[in-house]
Structure formats: C-alpha cells, structure tokens
Amino acid sequence: xLGFKIKFEISRRENITHQGEEMIEKPKLKVTLxxxxxxxxxxxxxxxxxxxxxxxxxxxxxxxxxDMKKLGIKDKTNILVSTKxxxxxxxxxxxxxxxxxxxxxxxxxxxxxxxxxxxxxxxGMPSLKGIPAEIEPAPNKPVLSLGxxxxxxxxxx
Amino acid sequence: xxxxxxxxxxxxxxxxxxxELTIEDNRVIKVKNGCAMCEAKFLGYNGEHRxxxxxIRKNGEFVxxxxxxxxxxxxxxxxxxxxxxxxxxxxxSCEAIRVGLELAEEIGGVIDNxxxxxxxxxxxxxxxxxxxxxxxxxxxxxxxxxxxWGSNPWSAHPRHLERYTNFSEGRFQKSAWRGYIAKIRALIxxxxxxxxxxxxxxxxxISAPPHLRREPPPTLHKEERKLIVIDVRKTKTAxxxxxxxxxxxxxxxxxxxxxxxxxxxQELDVDEVAGVPVEYLEEVADVMVNCNFxxxxxxxxxxxxxxxxxxxxxxxxxIRDLNAxxxxxxxxMRGHFNVTGANTVFTWQTGYPYAVDFSLGYPRYxxxxxxxVDVLLRGESDAALVVASDPVANFPRKAVEHLVSNxxxxxxxxMNATAQMADIIFPSAFVGIETSGTAYRMDHVPLPLKKVxxxxxxxxxxxxxxxxxxxxxxxxxxxxxx
Numbered sequence: 001x002l003g004f005k006i007k008f009e010i011s012r013r014e015n016i017t018h019q020g021e022e023m024i025e026k027p028k029l030k031v032t033l034x035x036x037x038x039x040x041x042x043x044x045x046x047x048x049x050x051x052x053x054x055x056x057x058x059x060x061x062x063x064x065x066x067d068m069k070k071l072g073i074k075d076k077t078n079i080l081v082s083t084k085x086x087x088x089x090x091x092x093x094x095x096x097x098x099x100x101x102x103x104x105x106x107x108x109x110x111x112x113x114x115x116x117x118x119x120x121x122x123x124g125m126p127s128l129k130g131i132p133a134e135i136e137p138a139p140n141k142p143v144l145s146l147g148x149x150x151x152x153x154x155x156x157x
Numbered sequence: 158x159x160x161x162x163x164x165x166x167x168x169x170x171x172x173x174x175x176x177e178l179t180i181e182d183n184r185v186i187k188v189k190n191g192c193a194m195c196e197a198k199f200l201g202y203n204g205e206h207r208x209x210x211x212x213i214r215k216n217g218e219f220v221x222x223x224x225x226x227x228x229x230x231x232x233x234x235x236x237x238x239x240x241x242x243x244x245x246x247x248x249x250s251c252e253a254i255r256v257g258l259e260l261a262e263e264i265g266g267v268i269d270n271x272x273x274x275x276x277x278x279x280x281x282x283x284x285x286x287x288x289x290x291x292x293x294x295x296x297x298x299x300x301x302x303x304x305x306w307g308s309n310p311w312s313a314h315p316r317h318l319e320r321y322t323n324f325s326e327g328r329f330q331k332s333a334w335r336g337y338i339a340k341i342r343a344l345i346x347x348x349x350x351x352x353x354x355x356x357x358x359x360x361x362x363i364s365a366p367p368h369l370r371r372e373p374p375p376t377l378h379k380e381e382r383k384l385i386v387i388d389v390r391k392t393k394t395a396x397x398x399x400x401x402x403x404x405x406x407x408x409x410x411x412x413x414x415x416x417x418x419x420x421x422x423q424e425l426d427v428d429e430v431a432g433v434p435v436e437y438l439e440e441v442a443d444v445m446v447n448c449n450f451x452x453x454x455x456x457x458x459x460x461x462x463x464x465x466x467x468x469x470x471x472x473x474x475x476i477r478d479l480n481a482x483x484x485x486x487x488x489x490m491r492g493h494f495n496v497t498g499a500n501t502v503f504t505w506q507t508g509y510p511y512a513v514d515f516s517l518g519y520p521r522y523x524x525x526x527x528x529x530v531d532v533l534l535r536g537e538s539d540a541a542l543v544v545a546s547d548p549v550a551n552f553p554r555k556a557v558e559h560l561v562s563n564x565x566x567x568x569x570x571x572m573n574a575t576a577q578m579a580d581i582i583f584p585s586a587f588v589g590i591e592t593s594g595t596a597y598r599m600d601h602v603p604l605p606l607k608k609v610x611x612x613x614x615x616x617x618x619x620x621x622x623x624x625x626x627x628x629x630x631x632x633x634x635x636x637x638x639x
Binding site for chain 2: 032034035036037038039041042043044046047048049050051085086097100103105108109110113114115116117118120121122123124125126127128129130146147150153154156
C-alpha cells in the first residue's frame with residue numbers, strides 16, 4: 001500500500017514537471033555525437049542498403065536513459081540532432097550500454113552523415129566521431145525515408 | 158546438394174576462411190561457422206534489392222539498357238572528363254582493382270579507396286613511424302595480452318576474438334572462453350538479484366545497469382590471456398574484457414602519451430588523464446610491461462576522432478617503447494574484406510596505398526589534396542566512377558553534394574544510396590560468391606575467394622565490366638587522336 005502511494009506520488013510529480021517544462025520552453029541538451037558500427041547495421045548492409053533492416057537500424061540514435069529523462073522523452077520518440085553542419089530527425093533508443101551521459105551514438109549511414117564534420121585537417125579524413133551536437137525532442141517530426149532524405153539534401157535520386 | 162568447405166567470407170577484414178556452404182539449385186541454403194553478417198550476406202545477397210540490368214538515367218528516371226550501350230555511355234563520360242574520381246575498391250577483388258588502376262591512369266583521374274575515410278590516417282602514420290606487426294596466427298598462438306583500442310570487434314569483426322585472439326585455442330595460449338562464460342553467468346545472477354531486490358523494496362523502474370568496476374581487478378594480473386578494451390563507450394566487447402577503460406571522447410592522444418610515459422617509468426604529476434585516474438593507468442602499464450607477448454588492435458575510434466594520424470603516431474610509438482621492455486605488436490582493424498588488398502594493389506602498381514592522382518600523367522600522392530573527400534569539398538572533379546562502395550551514405554554531406562552534381566557511374570550488385578543518385582548503374586556479380594578472386598586479410602595475408610554459385614544471366618564481374626569500359630575508353634581516345 002505504502003509502495004503504491006509512493007509510486008503514485010512520484011508519477012504525479014513527474015507529470016507536473018514535464019508539463020511545466022514544456023510550457024516554458026522545449027528542453028535542449030548539449031551532447032557529444034559518436035558514430036560507429038553496430039551489428040544490426042552490419043547485418044542490414046549485407047542484406048542490402050535499401051533493405052528495411054538497414055534503414056531502420058541506421059536512422060536511430062542511442063541515448064543514455066538519464067539524458068532521455070532530461071529531455072522528457074520515452075524510448076522510440078523522434079529527436080532532432082543538430083550540429084554546425086546540419087540537422088536530422090532520428091528515432092531515439094534507450095542505450096543498452098548505459099551509463100554514458102552526454103554522449104549519443106548514431107550508427108554509420110546517411111542519417112549520421114547528414115550531421116558529421118567534413119573537415120579533413122589536410123589529411124583526407126573527415127571528422128566522423130566526437131562531434132559537439134544539440135538534441136531536442138521532435139515527436140511530431142517524421143524520420144525521413146532514404147528517398148526523402150536524398151531528395152531533401154541533394155535534390156536528386 | 159553440394160557442401161563447399163573452406164570458403165572465404167567476403168564481409169569484413171577478418172576474412173574467415175572456414176565457412177561451409179550448402180548449395181542447392183545454384184542457391185546457398187545453409188551457412189556453417191559464419192557470423193551474423195556472414196549469414197546475412199550468403200543467404201540474403203540475392204534479395205529484392207539486387208540490380209539485374211544496366212540502368213541509365215533519362216529525364217530523371219532510370220531506364221533499362223543493354224550492356225553495350227551502358228559501357229559506351231560510361232566510357233564517353235570518363236574519356237571526356239578532365240578530372241574524374243574513381244572511388245571504392247575495398248569490396249572487390251585485387252584483380253578488379255588492378256584494372257581500375259589501369260583505367261585511372263588512362264583517363265588521368267584521381268583513384269582512391271575507402272581507406273581514405275577509414276584507416277587512411279593509420280597508413281600516413283605507419284609511413285612516418287613504422288609498424289611492428291605480425292600475422293594473426295602468431296597472435297592466436299602466442300599473445301597473452303590483447304588490447305582493443307577504439308574498436309568494437311563484437312560488432313564490426315564478430316569472429317575476431319574467436320579466431321585470432323582471446324577466445325581462440327592457440328598452441329601456447331588457451332582460450333579464455335570458459336572463464337568468460339563463468340563471469341557472464343555470475344554477472345547475470347547478480348543483476349537478477351539486484352533487480353528483484355529493487356523491485357521488492359523500491360517499486361520503481363530499474364534504469365541503467367551498474368557501471369563496470371573502474372578499478373583494475375586482481376584478475377588482470379593472471380597468467381592466462383587477458384583482454385583490455387579502451388573506448389569512449391562501453392561496447393559489447395568492453396563487457397567481455399577483463400578490464401575496460403572508458404576514455405573521454407577526443408582524449409585518446411593524451412591517454413596514449415600517458416601510457417608512453419608510464420612504460421618508460423616516468424611519473425605523471427596529474428591525478429587523472431582523459432578521465433581515468435593515473436593510479437589505474439599505472440597498474441595497466443604494469444600489466445603491459447609484464448606480459449610475454451602483447452597485441453594492440455586499434456580501430457576507427459583513433460583514426461576518426463580528434464588528432465587522427467597523431468593518435469596513431471602515439472599508439473605506434475607506445476608499441477615501440479613497449480618493445481624495449483617486452484614483445485608487443487600492433488595492427489589496425491581493417492573494415493572491408495579487401496581494403497588491405499586495395500592498399501596493397503595500389504602500392505605495387507603506383508607506389509602509393511591510396512589517394513593517387515594521375516592527372517599529370519604520373520602517379521602523385523598527397524592525402525589532403527589528392528584524397529577524394531578533399532577533391533569533392535574543393536569541387537574540382539567533373540565525373541565519378543564508384544565501384545562496390547556507397548559514398549553517398551558514408552561521406553559527410555558537403556562532399557556528397559559535389560559528387561552527385563556531376564555525372565556518376567556506379568558498379569554495384571545492390572541498389573544503395575549512391576546507386577540511387579547515379580546516372581549509369583552496372584549490376585555486377587558478388588566477389589567471393591558468384592566470381593572468384595583474391596583478397597588480403599587485415600594482416601596482409603592473401604586468401605583466395607571462391608566462386609560457389611553462377612551469377613544471374615548477363616551479370617558480369619567487376620573486373621570484366623572495368624575491362625570493357627577501359628577498352629571502350631581506349632577506342633574513343635584512339636578515334637580522337639587519329
């Protein structure tokens with residue numbers, strides 16, 4: 001009984017703060033963007049770069065659960081990731097490898113590269129990991145399909 | 158039904174050559190010994206996204222064409238271009254790469270392979286510092302300390318641990334597999350208990366699992382094979398490790414230099430380096446110095462983050478320092494199955510491993526100037542040929558913008574983001590499945606790729622398509638000259 005009461009209290013308090021935050025301003029969070037391989041991306045790319053397996057596994061962003069709380073979002077909510085080089089809507093997933101507060105991870109692919117740093121520092125290698133980024137919830141914005149993404153970015157395809 | 162043994166897997170740089178395939182009616186129906194990526198490739202390569210006819214873009218739409226027409230059009234584009242880019246090469250055979258280099262020389266283009274956005278900085282650094290390395294067989298049989306730095310083999314090279322390092326049964330080193338299973342069982346049990354405890358007493362959702370213990374555990378000093386993982390995030394490989402060091406993003410250089418100082422018995426006058434207490438680092442440096450045969454594998458965590466080639470300089474120098482105290486080797490974790498082969502063939506044909514510019518009539522190499530991303534960022538190229546690669550998905554957006562604004566020719570078995578933006582697409586046979594060839598493993602051991610099934614009707618290999626384009630280019634140029 002006591003446990004139930006506490007739970008009820010907590011959930012009510014959380015609701016209030018969330019509503020309050022939303023009314024004041026949309027929460028934003030400064031993070032470091034990491035990119036890399038995941039086994040799901042690896043399997044997807046072998047099945048075909050147009051396959052559902054590939055597309056669904058590279059248009060996501062793994063986040064620390066605490067960071068998700070700060071943004072007031074749940075698993076699988078869309079978020080907007082912005083860097084100096086562009087912005088992109090991806091689906092936020094709760095990281096299985098938490099805690100890593102302040103770090104978000106997007107697998108290699110067209111979605112990640114919409115926001116990575118092209119600077120090669122004179123050696124041919126763009127800066128694809130450890131990029132300063134800002135994230136905010138975007139529950140009403142859709143994750144673009146590959147075709148839409150290519151059209152929007154390059155007006156071709 | 159035929160069972161083909163000792164097939165080489167054309168997926169990652171580990172190039173596992175113990176795959177067993179069951180073939181029925183010209184189809185692979187069963188894969189034995191392979192990892193998830195290997196199975197996905199052998200069982201799923203012939204899926205719905207396969208391209209079966211050459212395609213040419215007319216009025217914005219793809220139209221099927223004959224092979225001869227597509228070859229003619231592609232050759233015209235390449236022969237007329239002033240500064241074409243030829244990119245990809247890491248997922249095809251050495252034989253095809255050789256023809257590609259001939260083509261690049263003929264048309265005076267820039268030819269670059271995927272190492273340019275991968276281990277390019279490692280190559281630059283190896284050219285400056287040198288690399289003490291060996292074959293994976295040596296590591297399998299002898300290494301008693303394995304370090305993965307900025308790399309996650311569990312995801313990118315799934316059988317690397319099992320075939321070459323900690324979980325392999327070497328002649329002088331036993332597999333650490335059993336110990337790992339016992340550790341995981343204990344961990345799962347502990348987690349279950351904790352969860353039950355929290356549910357009973359706190360009645361709230363369980364958030365993140367507890368952090369790995371940060372202090373080096375006593376097991377790090379055991380006699381058997383040890384695994385240390387150094388990375389910016391706790392990957393699956395990090396969970397398998399005896400000790401995991403979580404380095405702050407873009408601070409690898411500091412950490413490497415700190416290790417160099419510690420290995421030379423120098424004292425550090427700070428408490429922490431890259432977010433790791435110096436006393437922990439001292440203990441790890443101690444383990445490094447006291448091993449009999451150590452191996453450091455590094456991945457893109459070092460080459461893509463801040464410092465780039467300088468990170469590799471520091472890593473190579475650390476290994477050099479360690480070799481004054483014990484035996485230590487270092488090896489880059491190469492991604493594509495034949496990226497090492499691409500570097501090797503480029504080098505024996507032109508003298509340089511990647512980013513080779515033929516525009517002056519002789520090979521020139523200056524990464525930062527002749528590397529494909531820089532050529533694209535400066536907006537200098539006027540046509541492109543992409544072979545077995547997907548730069549539209551893997552280059553930063555600004556570089557892609559220029560790539561797709563010029564005529565783009567793609568040779569690939571599958572539809573992908575780059576092919577979607579192409580003007581001409583040649584479907585090709587899968588190397589290592591439908592056509593044979595040679596590929597180089599990450600330790601520079603060449604292995605044969607087998608042909609196990611026939612390609613679909615009319616589908617040629619990369620090598621044959623490139624040969625035909627080259628022949629046509631020479632014909633066009635001959636006509637112009639004479």
